[in-house]
Amino acid sequence: MTSAYWAVDNSLAMIGRSLRISARNVEALLMAVMLPIMLMLIFVYIFGGAVNTGTEYVNYVVPGIIILCAGFGASTTAVSVTHDMVGGIMDRIRSMPVVSSAVLTGHVVASVARNLVAMALVIGVGLLVGWRPAAGVGEWFAAIGFLALFMLSISWLAACLGLLVRSVDAAGGATFAITFLPYVSSAFVPVDTLPTWLRGVAEHQPITPIVETTRGLLMGTPIGSSWWIALIWFGGITLVAFTWAAVLFRRRTA
Amino acid sequence: MDAIQVHGVSKSYGSQRVLDGIDLTVPAGTVFGLLGPNGAGKTTLVRILATLVRPDAGRASVMRHDxxxxxxxxxxxxSLTGQYAAVDELQTGRENLVMVGRLCRLGRRAAGQRAVELLERFDLAEAGRKLVKTYSGGMRRRLDLAMSLVTAPPVIFLDEPTTGLDPRSRQQMWSFVRSLAAGGSTVFLTTQYLEEADQLADRIMLIDHGVAVADGTAASLKVRVGGERVELEFASAAALALAVADLDVPASGERSVTVATTGTAAEVRELLQRMDKVGATVDKVAIHRPTLDDVFFALTGGNPR
Structure with a gap:
């Protein structure tokens, strides 16, 4: 057997492990299931009435909620990575002849899987409360693939942050920015309603092009250059986080 | 052949020197005990040998590999068994073992078979199907050790394998370590307990503040500490006076004397017969073993931290 074979087999073993643990962690699972539903209902019924987007608010807000959920998901991912560091599992694995990325690959794949479940819930609840997407089958696939790439990059970033901090409590806090960024973007309100200085921030941070692309694919609004700007962000974040995580995994001592 | 060689290994964290010029060799197939109080640098040395931490200075090799x-x-x-059981609470015992087996490139099927064998050997066959979060401390430790033995590695590091265990689980862990040694493995263990090092290790090194204070066999260390003592308590002050006169030692308490001993039954019996002969009636007998505190007091002249 080649070392590439074992690298894949190691990764599969760790993906299985992370998925099993995700499914058995009742607390995290409840959060992963309840949060998308609650956020969806809060935004549509509580904030939605006050925000004028020129369309039914539910038709505006769905991509934003999916991305907000991914932000909370990142926190779960960072916490579980830190948990492995503090609990000694990482040390055990680092003292074995294992491909260094396998453990983190397990966490990241489980993270993407949790996020996809959250996304399915947001879409389901959205459709129930009156969301009417304009997308055809092709656009749906493109949108889901695009969001999966987003989840992948966010998950690697979260894994990285999880390696960086020293305690499980700090891991939750480290991902705060990821949870917060969607608020300063076009996710929940049109950017032109923001004060000028904030608009600058909103237009140049990664969440806005991601939201605009998703909204464009699902609702038929103009996408423009958003899609390739978003893809560059995904590629950049994934590359940096992946490389950084590989270095941290070898060097970091819990 | 030496399984482990350490030459002049030092490590500092910030301004704190954790290890200072440690030298040691461990012949293959022997049990080495690294003895010291909390914060002595034991774990750091194990982590260096297990490739988790780089030494600042010096060289170390395991099975001739740097x-x-x-x-x-x-x-x-x-394999490394850390100070705290590194097991997944939300996996079953079996799943934990299969995961390690697959990481060790056994493949799914062989990893499964190995898991069954190890669960059996470590008395976890029943528990293997349950989530680890339902396990007792002793069961976790056993699973932890089983996970270290999936590939039957030639060198096994055990960092404080019995800290926090109840006496029965400790005995059980000791018998596992003995069976590993009997099977030809080299075992490097750290402990805070002299008795544990005494029971298990062929050679012991005592470290404190990152410095090797003494090393040798358990017997040679004990000689330096003064060995075991037997304390005789007498029924009356008159009996004590007779004993003091006969043994030519000062009284160690109101009605007791303390005598150095090898701790053998024969020697204690001889001592009691001698007391009978001079008419000093012994009320109670107690054997005092040297403790880690005694060792530190004798070898460093100070108290352990």
Whole structure:
């Protein structure tokens, strides 16, 4: 057997492990299931009435909620990575002849899987409360693939942050920015309603092009250059986080 | 052949020197005990040997592979059981073992078979199907050790394998360590308990504040500490006076004397017969073993931290 074979087999073993643990962690699972539903209902019924987007608010807000959920998901991912560091599992694995990325690959794949479940819930609840997407089958696939790439990059970033901090409590806090960024973007309100200085921030941070692309694919609004700007962000974040995580995994001592 | 060689290894964290010029060798197939109080640097040395931490100075090798430049080769020869059971609470015992087996490149099927064998050997066959979060402390430790033995590595590091265990689980862990040694493995263990090092290790090194204070066999260390003592308590002050006169030792308490001993039954019997002969009636007998505190007091002249 080649070392590439074992690298894949190691990764599969760790993906299985992370998925099993995700499914058995009742607390995290409840959060992963309840949060998308609650956020969806809060935004549509509580904030939605006050925000004028020129369309039914539910038709505006769905991509934003999916991305907000991914932000909370990142926190779960960072916490579980830190948990492995503090609990000694990482040390055990680092003292074995294992491909260094396998453990983190397990966490990241489980993270993407949790996020996809959250996304399915947001879409389901959205459709129930009156969301009417304009997308055809092709656009749906493109949108889901695009969001999966987003989840992948966010998950690697979260894994990285999880390696960086020293305690499980700090891991939750480290991902705060990821949870917060969607608020300063076009996710929940049109950017032109923001004060000028904030608009600058909103237009140049990664969440806005991601939201605009998703909204464009699902609702038929103009996408423009958003899609390739978003893809560059995904590629950049994934590359940096992946490389950084590989270095941290070898060097970091819990 | 030496399984482990350490030459002048030092490590500092910030301004704190954790290890200072440690030298040691461990012949293959022997049990080495690294003895010291909390914060002595035991865990740091184990982590260096297990390739988790790089030494600032000095060299260390395991099975002739350098721990820094040939870390991957070293990892193929060792297993590490840390101070706290590194097991997944939300996996079953079996799943934990299969995961390690697959990481060790056994493949799914062989990893499954190995898991069954190890669960059986470590008295976890029943518990293997349950989530680890339902396990007792002793069961976790056993699973932890089983996970270290999936590939039957030639060198096994055990960092305080019995800390926090109840006496029965400790005995059980000791018998596992003995069986590993009997099977030809090299075992490097750290402990805070002199008795544990005494029971298990062929050679002991005592470290404090990152410095090797003494090393040798358990017997040679005990001689330096003064060995075991037997304390005789007498029924009356008159009996004590007779004993003091006969043994030519000062009284150690109101009605007691303390005598150095090897701790054998024969020697204690002889001592009691001698007391009978001079008419000093012994009320109680107690054997005092040297403790880690005694060792530190004798070898460093100070108290352990």
């Amino acid at each position: 721990v820094v430049s040939e870390a991957f080769e070293v990892r193929r020869k060792i």
